[in-house]
Amino acid sequence: MKPFAFFTLLAGLILMPASAQTVVIKAGHLVDVASGTVKDNQSILVEDGKITAVGDRVVAPDGTPVIDLSDQYVMPGLIDAHTHLALMEMDGSDINDFGSYYYASLIEDTSMRVAQGTQMARSMIEAGFVWARDTGNNGLYGDVTLRRAIEGGWIPGPNMVTAGRMIAPFGGQFQMQPEKPGLGNPEYLYADSHDELVRAVRENVHYGATFLKLIIDNQPYIYSEEDVRVAVDEAHDMGVKVMSHAMSDEGIRNAVLGGVDSIEHGWQISDETLQLMKDHGTYLVGTDFPAARIGETRYQANVDRNKRARKIGVKLAFGSDAVYYEEGRTRGEQTLDFLRSYVDADFPNAFILQMATMNGADLLGANSGEIKVGKNADIIAMYHNPLDDIEALRGVQFVMKDGEVYKEGGKFTRETPRVLNNPRRKQQRGNMLGQN
Numbered sequence: 061m062k063p064f065a066f067f068t069l070l071a072g073l074i075l076m077p078a079s080a081q082t083v084v085i086k087a088g089h090l091v092d093v094a095s096g097t098v099k100d101n102q103s104i105l106v107e108d109g110k111i112t113a114v115g116d117r118v119v120a121p122d123g124t125p126v127i128d129l130s131d132q133y134v135m136p137g138l139i140d141a142h143t144h145l146a147l148m149e150m151d152g153s154d155i156n157d158f159g160s161y162y163y164a165s166l167i168e169d170t171s172m173r174v175a176q177g178t179q180m181a182r183s184m185i186e187a188g189f190v191w192a193r194d195t196g197n198n199g200l201y202g203d204v205t206l207r208r209a210i211e212g213g214w215i216p217g218p219n220m221v222t223a224g225r226m227i228a229p230f231g232g233q234f235q236m237q238p239e240k241p242g243l244g245n246p247e248y249l250y251a252d253s254h255d256e257l258v259r260a261v262r263e264n265v266h267y268g269a270t271f272l273k274l275i276i277d278n279q280p281y282i283y284s285e286e287d288v289r290v291a292v293d294e295a296h297d298m299g300v301k302v303m304s305h306a307m308s309d310e311g312i313r314n315a316v317l318g319g320v321d322s323i324e325h326g327w328q329i330s331d332e333t334l335q336l337m338k339d340h341g342t343y344l345v346g347t348d349f350p351a352a353r354i355g356e357t358r359y360q361a362n363v364d365r366n367k368r369a370r371k372i373g374v375k376l377a378f379g380s381d382a383v384y385y386e387e388g389r390t391r392g393e394q395t396l397d398f399l400r401s402y403v404d405a406d407f408p409n410a411f412i413l414q415m416a417t418m419n420g421a422d423l424l425g426a427n428s429g430e431i432k433v434g435k436n437a438d439i440i441a442m443y444h445n446p447l448d449d450i451e452a453l454r455g456v457q458f459v460m461k462d463g464e465v466y467k468e469g470g471k472f473t474r475e476t477p478r479v480l481n482n483p484r485r486k487q488q489r490g491n492m493l494g495q496n
């Protein structure tokens with residue numbers, strides 16, 4: 061070997077880590093969720109976790125590795141805007157059994173729930189979910205721990221935004237007893253006055269909440285429009301969005317007028333309040349359980365609400381609220397069950413895909429949800445066309461998140477590194493030195 065050639069080879073080796081992050085995806089059928097159309101024989105160039113070129117004339121550098129999905133339908137990764145990765149309701153309980161999440165919080169500590177959550181996070185990304193908004197009920201910041209472990213590369217899972225502890229009027233969503241006023245801990249941060257609301261927002265953000273959650277109307281005393289505004293202003297000043305658990309028409313109204321970014325559930329909403337949501341650009345995250353969980357009557361009421369919401373033009377994002385145990389079924393598989401109510405509301409499949417990709421990204425503030433230059437490379441693929449049948453999503457064969465492959469050929473491929481530093485240490489040091 062000539063010295064020059066040897067040098068070139070060495071240089072090539074040294075450069076390899078950077079070039080290894082470049083990959084070209086051959087997409088046989090590229091689904092454009094925004095327009096509800098498919099383009100055949102497209103290529104997607106991915107560099108450093110981002111999409112840098114898309115089309116039928118993509119030129120990749122020589123030697124760029126190719127992921128061949130020429131027999132598959134390729135689309136943006138899915139987003140669940142309402143989940144609880146560190147909550148599994150007690151075996152045998154159901155949503156009609158008041159407070160089944162209450163029992164879970166009494167019996168299981170945060171560490172157990174986080175351990176369980178690692179498995180649920182993995183099942184979510186395995187099913188094609190690249191982002192999840194975790195909406196509380198995670199013990200003492202179990203969701204934040206999961207998010208940090210995923211961000212640090214310790215465990216596989218979707219990117220997360222986290223609610224931390226839910227901010228609620230005294231009692232939260234529980235009925236406590238005076239002898240045991242601590243029963244609602246650690247799920248809720250009680251805040252009743254405006255000072256307490258400001259304090260709760262700050263405390264929650266300090267401990268790792270990245271998207272706050274207000275419980276509006278689970279007690280006879282509900283948050284007023286003014287209460288909501290105090291919390292929302294404090295959060296928005298820090299660039300943190302606010303969601304609200306609200307079910308009654310009055311509660312939803314107060315939350316919308318107070319400026320929240322999304323309404324969770326919204327089961328008893330009137331057309332008038334739906335119109336108010338449209339006027340304010342507030343997202344509705346329906347969390348519509350399968351009929352088997354809540355009964356046909358409640359299910360059909362939700363289907364009706366979805367029809368009304370779409371007709372009025374309210375912004376809709378997909379969110380599941382899958383929180384229960386079913387033998388042999390993963391959290392990721394269960395989450396897909398929650399798409400059914402939109403099919404039954406006669407939503408076009410393209411519209412449903414938009415809810416579960418680009419709308420979710422918009423709500424979460426994630427640079428995801430579309431296969432476009434500049435977006436994060438959050439990409440999934442399957443054999444059947446999800447525009448023809450939403451059930452095609454159950455056959456996800458390929459998952460990429462931030463340019464990293466998690467699943468290929470239907471098999472989970474993401475290895476967990478054997479040696480890892482703790483990402484929290486760097487952040488803690490930054491805080492101490494005042495360089496957040």
Ligand SMILES: [Zn+2]
Nearest residue numbers: 142144195381
């Ligand atoms: Zn929920």
